[in-house]
Amino acid sequence: MEDCLIEVALEKASELGATYADLRYEENEYESISVKNEKLEGVKRSKSDGFGVRVIVDGSFGFSSSNDTSKEGILKVTDEACRIAKASAKVKEHSVKLAIVKPYKDKVGHNAKIDPFSISLNEKLDLLKEATNSLNVSPEIVLRRGNMRFLKQKKIFASSEGAHIEQDRIESGAGISATAIEGNEVQVRSYPNSFGGDLSTFGYEFIKGLKLGENAKRIGEEAKALLKAKKCPEGYRDIIIDGNHLALQVHESIGHPSELDRVLGYEAAYAGTSFLTPEKLNNLKVGSDIVNIVSDATIIGALGGFKYDDEGVLAKRIYIIKNGIFSGYLNSRETAAIFGFEPMGAMRAENWQKIPLIRMTSINLEPGNYELDDLIGEIDNGILLSTTKSWSIDDKRLNFQFATEIGWEVKGGKLGEMVKNPSYTGITPEFWSSCDGICNKNYWHVWGVPNCGKGEPPQIMRLSHGTSPARFRNVKVGVANVG
Amino acid sequence: MLDKERCIQIYNDIKEFVKVPQFEVLIMGEDESLTRYANSIIHQNVRTSDTTVQLRVVSGKRIGVSSTNDTSKEGLADLVKASTEIMNSSEEDPDFSSLPERKEIKYPQFDYFDSSAKFDSEDYKADVISEICSKSKSKSLKAFGRFTTSKMELFVGNSLGVEAYAKTSQVNLNVQIMGEGFSGFAQSTSKFISDLEIERATNDAIETCLMSKNPSFIEPGDYPVILKPEATEDIIEMLNYMGFSCNAISEGRSFLSGKLGEKVFSEKVSIIDDGLDSRGFVMPFDFEGIPKQRVEIIKDGVFNDFVTDSKWALKLGRKNTGHALPAPNVYGPVPLNLIFLEGDKSFEDIVSQTDEAILITRFWYSNPTNPKVGLVTGLTRDGTFFIKNGKIEKPIKNLRYTDSLVNLLSNVLEVGNALRLYEGFLVPAIKCKSFKFTSVAPSQ
Numbered sequence: 069m070e071d072c073l074i075e076v077a078l079e080k081a082s083e084l085g086a087t088y089a090d091l092r093y094e095e096n097e098y099e100s101i102s103v104k105n106e107k108l109e110g111v112k113r114s115k116s117d118g119f120g121v122r123v124i125v126d127g128s129f130g131f132s133s134s135n136d137t138s139k140e141g142i143l144k145v146t147d148e149a150c151r152i153a154k155a156s157a158k159v160k161e162h163s164v165k166l167a168i169v170k171p172y173k174d175k176v177g178h179n180a181k182i183d184p185f186s187i188s189l190n191e192k193l194d195l196l197k198e199a200t201n202s203l204n205v206s207p208e209i210v211l212r213r214g215n216m217r218f219l220k221q222k223k224i225f226a227s228s229e230g231a232h233i234e235q236d237r238i239e240s241g242a243g244i245s246a247t248a249i250e251g252n253e254v255q256v257r258s259y260p261n262s263f264g265g266d267l268s269t270f271g272y273e274f275i276k277g278l279k280l281g282e283n284a285k286r287i288g289e290e291a292k293a294l295l296k297a298k299k300c301p302e303g304y305r306d307i308i309i310d311g312n313h314l315a316l317q318v319h320e321s322i323g324h325p326s327e328l329d330r331v332l333g334y335e336a337a338y339a340g341t342s343f344l345t346p347e348k349l350n351n352l353k354v355g356s357d358i359v360n361i362v363s364d365a366t367i368i369g370a371l372g373g374f375k376y377d378d379e380g381v382l383a384k385r386i387y388i389i390k391n392g393i394f395s396g397y398l399n400s401r402e403t404a405a406i407f408g409f410e411p412m413g414a415m416r417a418e419n420w421q422k423i424p425l426i427r428m429t430s431i432n433l434e435p436g437n438y439e440l441d442d443l444i445g446e447i448d449n450g451i452l453l454s455t456t457k458s459w460s461i462d463d464k465r466l467n468f469q470f471a472t473e474i475g476w477e478v479k480g481g482k483l484g485e486m487v488k489n490p491s492y493t494g495i496t497p498e499f500w501s502s503c504d505g506i507c508n509k510n511y512w513h514v515w516g517v518p519n520c521g522k523g524e525p526p527q528i529m530r531l532s533h534g535t536s537p538a539r540f541r542n543v544k545v546g547v548a549n550v551g
Numbered sequence: 552m553l554d555k556e557r558c559i560q561i562y563n564d565i566k567e568f569v570k571v572p573q574f575e576v577l578i579m580g581e582d583e584s585l586t587r588y589a590n591s592i593i594h595q596n597v598r599t600s601d602t603t604v605q606l607r608v609v610s611g612k613r614i615g616v617s618s619t620n621d622t623s624k625e626g627l628a629d630l631v632k633a634s635t636e637i638m639n640s641s642e643e644d645p646d647f648s649s650l651p652e653r654k655e656i657k658y659p660q661f662d663y664f665d666s667s668a669k670f671d672s673e674d675y676k677a678d679v680i681s682e683i684c685s686k687s688k689s690k691s692l693k694a695f696g697r698f699t700t701s702k703m704e705l706f707v708g709n710s711l712g713v714e715a716y717a718k719t720s721q722v723n724l725n726v727q728i729m730g731e732g733f734s735g736f737a738q739s740t741s742k743f744i745s746d747l748e749i750e751r752a753t754n755d756a757i758e759t760c761l762m763s764k765n766p767s768f769i770e771p772g773d774y775p776v777i778l779k780p781e782a783t784e785d786i787i788e789m790l791n792y793m794g795f796s797c798n799a800i801s802e803g804r805s806f807l808s809g810k811l812g813e814k815v816f817s818e819k820v821s822i823i824d825d826g827l828d829s830r831g832f833v834m835p836f837d838f839e840g841i842p843k844q845r846v847e848i849i850k851d852g853v854f855n856d857f858v859t860d861s862k863w864a865l866k867l868g869r870k871n872t873g874h875a876l877p878a879p880n881v882y883g884p885v886p887l888n889l890i891f892l893e894g895d896k897s898f899e900d901i902v903s904q905t906d907e908a909i910l911i912t913r914f915w916y917s918n919p920t921n922p923k924v925g926l927v928t929g930l931t932r933d934g935t936f937f938i939k940n941g942k943i944e945k946p947i948k949n950l951r952y953t954d955s956l957v958n959l960l961s962n963v964l965e966v967g968n969a970l971r972l973y974e975g976f977l978v979p980a981i982k983c984k985s986f987k988f989t990s991v992a993p994s995q
Contacts, residue, residue: 102881108642110879113633114618118601131597135620148598152584155673156596159588159681189640211802249803254923333589337695337727337736340915421599458918460928460951467951467992469928471920491920493951495993524697525585525597547953547989 069093069119069137074226076139077121077146082228084150086123088166090227092378093119093137094420096219099185103196103214106204111189118420121149127163128156129402131423167404167411169381171231176375179368180238180271184218187272192216195280196242202284203246206292211247215264216240216275217518231380239371239530240274241267241516244284246291255294255488257473259287261312262456267516267530268369290474293486300475300490302546306447307492308440308539310454311507313472314433315515315533321496322354322361323431323533324522325465326388326396327414328403330426338524340463343496344394346407352394355500358436361389363398364534365413365429371516372430372531374416379424381413388431392501400426418527425523430514432534436506443505443539450478451545452537453490469493469547492545502541511536552580553602553622555716558706561604564624566710568631571638573609573650575709577838577877578602583701586676591684591694593677606634607878609650612643616878646866651839653712658842659827661835665720665743670700675744679724683753687728692760696725700744707840715840721832726752727933728760733946735759736912736933738781740972742832759912759934766946768991769937775908775964776986777901777938780971783978785914785929786956787822787889793922793956795848797863797874798883806925806957807854815854817963819894822849824858824874824886831888832975841873848886852961860884890977894966898980901965903941905982909950910936910943925957930992949992959983 074091081089095117102109119142120133130153132145196214203212219239226232243265245258260266260278268274309317324330325342333341344352355361365383367373375383379401387395397403398414403426415424444452453472461468475490476483514534521528553561562576580602587595604627605618615638619630669675676698687694704718724747725738737755739748778786794805802808807815826834826843836842839861847855859867860875863884874884902910909931917929930951936943960983967980 102879104881108644110616110881111637111641112616112618112879113637114603114605115629116601116603116620118620120599128593129596131595133597133599133601135601152596152598152673155677156586156593158674158677159591159593159684161590161592189637193640211804247802247804252923254804254921333693333695333729334587334594336589336729337587337697337725421601423595423597458920458928460916460918460930462930462949462951462992463915463932464992467930467990469951469953469989489921493990524587524595524699525583525599 069224073139073142077142078226078228080143080146081121081123081150084147085125086150088124088228090122090225091119092417092420093224095222096419097185099218101192101196101216103193103200105212106197106201108193116419120420120423121146122423123149123153124164125150125153126157128153128160129164130156133421164402165405166401169401169411171227171229172376172380172382173232176235178236178238179269182272183238184240184272185220199244199280199284202281203244203288205285205288208248208250208292208295209246209288210249214244214280216242217264225376225378225380227380233376233380235374235376237269238271239267239269240271241265241518242275242278242280244280244287246288248291248295250295253295255291257287257291257294258455259283261515262473264518267371267518269371269373270369294474294488297486297488300451300487300546304542305545306450306539306541307543307545308443308450308452308537310452310537311511311513311535312515313454313456314535314538315517316456316459316470318361318431318433318533318535319428319517319520320459320461321465321468322388323428326398327426328397328399331397332403335522339522343464343466348394350393350395353392353501354389354394354497355392356503357392358506359389359392359500359503360387360434362387362432362434363412363414363429364432367430367514370430370514370532372428377413377415378417379415381411381415384412386412398426398428416529418529422525422527425527427522427529428520428531430532430534432514433506433538435509435512435536438505438507440507440511440537443507443537444478444483445481447478448480451487451490452476452478452483453492466496468496490545491547492543493547494543499540499543502543503538504541505539507536507538552582552702552704558716561622561627562708564627565606565631568628569608571608571610571635573710575607575650575707577605578706580704581701583699584673585697585699586680587697588680588684589695591688593680596673604630605877606630608634608638610638612645612647613638613641614644614647615641646862648865650709650711651713651841651861658715659835661717661833663720663742663833664718667744670720670744679749683726686753687757690757690761692728692730692757695727695729699723707836707838709840713840715836717835719832719834722747724749724752726756728756730760730764733760733763733766734933735763738973762936762943763934763946766948769947771950771988771990773985773987775982775984777905777908777910777980777982779912779980780978781913781973782911783891783981784973784976785917786959787891787976787978788974789917789919789927790925790956791886791889793919793925796883796885797857797859800857804922806923810854813854814852815957816849816852816960818852819963819966820849820852820960821892823847823890823892824888825890826888828888828890830970831890831972831977837873837875838877839875841871841875843873846872846886858884858886887975890970891979893968893970893979895968896965898967898969901967901980901982902938905938905941908938908982910938925955927956928953950988951990951992952986953989954987959986
């Protein structure tokens, strides 16, 4: 989009009474490939360009978006945004104020060494077919799936305050899974994680580094073994959660409740509220002393990383939990102004069609100092759980129940038999307070999460969590065996 | 939103560039306005408009699919190039035979599009929300929710003569009313804004909220349950996600796999998919342009039939029921217009004839833990009550359930005689003999 057209929108908004306006233009190119049982199941490429205009008129927000990027289209959308804002102002108590930020002018390149869109479809298919073929260790592995997904994005953000930021971004991700079926028993194993694998803002070099083929045979064998594995025991156990599932634990029980719009009730009717109410800031002990969780969008390659958010705020690293104490929120310019906080850059929109919301960036549990063997060695009777299978948490983010694809008993400080259908349940602060060991930085990995849902209309956001395996004492396990 | 003539023009523009034996153009347009309110103010108010053109090209058994929202001639030429490149790099799909042909197709009459000024008015939505907020304030409560209006158009045209076009509208009002530690919820969904039950939804939500004040603790365990329609919808949505798709059934992942003709639920349960039922969101054809058929999936508790598209109909030797999703479709054909057929008792009679049960307004964050047996966990929300001797005795704290939904629908005792449209499905209240609650949520 040409600068002169951006100016058309911002000037028109001003004419219509906007005290603030921004325009976000995006060009998005997607590719997704799925392979099933060593055959191409589907490949799709899509392009979607468009823009959204956000304004404040009469003290309220309005937003409109369109794929019509002609001058007439831009004027129409800007007019709609202002009209919508005026309608919003009919049901308000206070006028929106935005926390002051520096209006940056910048151009930001992507992190990819190899543009995934420069790699032929055949090369991608060969990699996935080879990996899914290696999953085929026995007749019980009836479904062998592999997927890749890529995004190439150009984004321009400009505001009436003078910001003008151009950012390029590439996202790459892949994963494989084996489904073993025998009678009524269905078991799935995924690598490197479930629900799409692992993703980053690196290029095709990230896909090569996942080593899908090298890990496929083990995953197939584990899926088969789960068919005959014993059930996860019921009762209270010490547990170790592998990094790929601990990412989800961080996500659901710490990431979401730290979103300040949720705290203010903006998501109450849909996604719920939060137990982290403002009076608890810097007071509530949410975890043990070794629990430190940060929001860090500055990590290069993290799926939740970026230089500027969709309000033009420079990315930052802040503590959400510091030494177990609740210490900070994910915020927007609007919500930061309400409490006098500094904007920390967490406003993100799924695409040009959507208004930005407070979203997780890269929410990371900082590494501890344990070796995994030592973490296991200090457990008499426990379970090690790996790879997310299902999740559910209440609307204040307190009562959770999660299940993983696989688990192993820990007996007398040693890893024991495999268990199937492992699950655990708990209450967020009690659970994190029971954390007494976190593996060191050698085990730490930033997991890309492609499927975080929030908002209405629903927005699916890509974000990430840095984690290493951690230990939690006396947790209720096996509850999902009922039924 | 375009219109039929512009869609045909796009089809013809694409036809100029295509050099393959078969091709299919799918055009999906949407205009959506959404007003969200929280703490009795409007905090988010948005509108979006977009059109996606998708092209599927076919040569023999090779297929290529890509899409764009650039409808200029240059954009469409690029679309043809991208789809053709993918097709040329793809291997043959042994299950694919041909795109559908026109001779098979008869479309029903169709007129479910709201073109009223009120439908597009942000001021009208703001006025409705203002009234909801005023009513809740008068009871010292706060209002939260959303008011959505959306218009959609769908065009399918292919080189074998299929040409289908429909435009539809949908309206949804969600009302959540909250006090300090208690809440209520109700909603109304319709095709036309004049059919929206604004007052009913507002009053239901306020009444449920007021009844929820000071919830009691009850021990987790097995209890009879009565589900309001919104809660039944969550159950049906979850069962659909886990097991009604043709892929899941055929691949052995579904609780219905290998059970065609067998009794799987209570004989009081009949679930159909009918995209032409005028009480639901009517759509006369699927994403391949095939007319939607009424499919009796569960008939008197028996797994009776399942949905297909052109590929799966050919593969399994069954009729094409018109349930294709846009290609490439890794999920397979799925029902989008489910109806849980009504029973013969009013909701009031079901409650008054119940000795003891938990009444559930809606569920929250349900997620499967073992799809093969229908095992799911989730929580109750926005009004959970204990019924004793035919009356609501007291509100209770939200509960986590962990149970098989197959078991739940196997012990249905009563089905309500009124259906409510929610999230595209038509659902009644139901009463079931037993449901397992495994913990109490400490949120209230």
